[in-house]
Amino acid sequence: MTTIATTDVLTERGAELRAEGEVNERLGKLSEKSVEIMRQSGVMKLLAPPEYGGTRAHPAEFAEMVMKMASLDGSAGWVAGVVGVHPWELELMSPRLQEEIWGLDNETWVSSPYAPMGVATPVDGGYKFTGHWQFSTGTDHADWVILGAFLADRSGEKIMPPRFLHVVVPRSDYTIVDDSWDVVGLKGTGSKDVIINDVFVPEYRVVDQTDLFSGKVARDAGKTEPIHRLPFYSIFPQGLTAAVVGIAEGALQAHLDYQSSRVQINGFKSVEDPYTMYAVSEAAGEIRASRVSLLDNINRLYDTVAAGKEISMEQRAVGRRTQIQAAWRATAAIDTILARSGGNGLRMNNPIQRFWRDAHMGTAHAIHVPGPSYHAAVLTELGLEPPVNLAAAV
Structure with missing residues (x-):
């Protein structure tokens, strides 16, 4: 079910991507050539909204694409499998946020992780956000990140039972820890730590995890696909x-x-x-x-x-x-x-x-x-x- 464009790219440049596997491992992140091939293939746009150059493809098509890429280089495939899913969630969030991310460049990547390693404290108009996250796959080539957080009350104490949020933050608001990815496998994914200290995040860049998982976010956004x-x-x-x-x-x-x-x-x-x-x-x-x-x-x-x-x-x-x-x-x-x-x-x-x-x-x-x-x-x-x-x- 792979698209013609991607099939052509990986047929023509598959040997190049395979050869970059050793380079990626040595770099501890994807090489510029690997990223170029991935962008050219269109894999990161398969689940993205059509308004921003995406195809909103069948998820089986996306899975087949990721498998093909991973068969050439595991790290490239893993980054595609993680970062390539994020447009699916972002399409459910605020149109204002989508425009911020993709309005000027619809090739922009958004990394993660979702693990709640930070705390979001409500303030007027949004949240004060602090935390330290591990495993931000592909972060060196991303300009935004989706991060998991515990919701706190206004005094900064975590709400119990816990409530979890997904918080979207631009590259200017977080620090990548360059020496934090020293592992036995998937070394080329560059899944480094990211740190945020007391950053203000407007409310429209935040989504409640329970509402997301229950489908409420999609329903409220009028997404019926x-x-x-x-x-x-x-x-x-x-x-x-x-x-x-x-x-x-x-x-x-x-x-x-x-x-x-x-x-x-x-x-x-x-x-x-x-x-x-x-x-x-x-x-x-x-x-x-x-x-x-x-x-x-x-x-x-x-x-x-x-x-x-x-x-x-x-x-x-x-x-x-x-x-x-x-x-x-x-x-x-x-x-x-x-x-x-x-x-x-x-x-x-x-x-x-x-x-x-x-x-x-x-x-x-x-x-x-x-x-x-x-x-x-x-x-x-x-x-x-x-x-x-x-x-x-x-």
């Missing part, structure tokens, strides 16, 4: 999981390229080793199954809302389980592949090991923690309502 009737936890994790699956596809291709001419220490060609070929073929099937299940899941959810129906708690919970399982299944398949790559598969100039590290970093993301979502899914299948702490994960 199927994609805006999808729950937040159906659409946002999609990009991250697609990146992990794409990384697995990249690992598989790198392994096949390597094995095609590899001679093992016993003098036999790898392609003549039935045990290795069996294991790798089984891993390939698992990666394929991860792709199919992920796309089938989002297609089913999209078709439900497109038909004018509401997505049930069971559909949401089972959908989250499907996403998480796809990421873990694909990553386990890479483990199988790496174990059949021999010592040379672990050399730093062999991309197999980089895909392996990237995938494991991807499954470490909070969105891929299986416990709460799996628990919620099986409770709904038993006809039970999951408790609040589990329902919050779906």
Whole structure:
């Protein structure tokens, strides 16, 4: 389902993007060439509003795009999967905010994270905002950021039970901590820390997380398109999981390229080793199954809302389980592949090991923690309502 423009770009420049993988890792952020190719591909505009050059595409199309990009370079795919989803949320927010972000340059990127690592204290006309966030993916190439926050009362004390906000802030109001991204995988994503100290944020740049997750924000904005009737936890994790699956596809291709001419220490060609070929073929099937299940899941959810129906708690919970399982299944398949790559598969100039590290970093993301979502899914299948702490994960 990928667009013609993106297919053409990644066909023509895919080898360049693949070659930048090692460069991105060394830089600790995406190279300028990687960003250029990503912008040219249009991946960041797939879920953006048409008023600002977007296509408001089907989320399955977006997932396929992210998978393709991640199969070339895991970090580029991960940034696309994270940053590329943010226009979906921003289209639900104030038109004034959208104009500020995209009015002069509709290529502007907006990073995150959503974790509530800051505090927003109400003041006249908005909020006083302070915090320190980790994991701001792609932040070096973004001019705005969406940040999670605890809501405080006017005295600065956090409201209990907690209420969470998403707060949108321009680059001039936050500091990027340059030496804060030293990790084992997805090194090229540049997912650095950002810091804000007592910045004023006008009210129109803030949205209540509960209202966003419940669909109230979309309804209040008059957004009736199927994609805006999808729950937040159906659409946002999609990009991250697609990146992990794409990384697995990249690992598989790198392994096949390597094995095609590899001679093992016993003098036999790898392609003549039935045990290795069996294991790798089984891993390939698992990666394929991860792709199919992920796309089938989002297609089913999209078709439900497109038909004018509401997505049930069971559909949401089972959908989250499907996403998480796809990421873990694909990553386990890479483990199988790496174990059949021999010592040379672990050399730093062999991309197999980089895909392996990237995938494991991807499954470490909070969105891929299986416990709460799996628990919620099986409770709904038993006809039970999951408790609040589990329902919050779906």
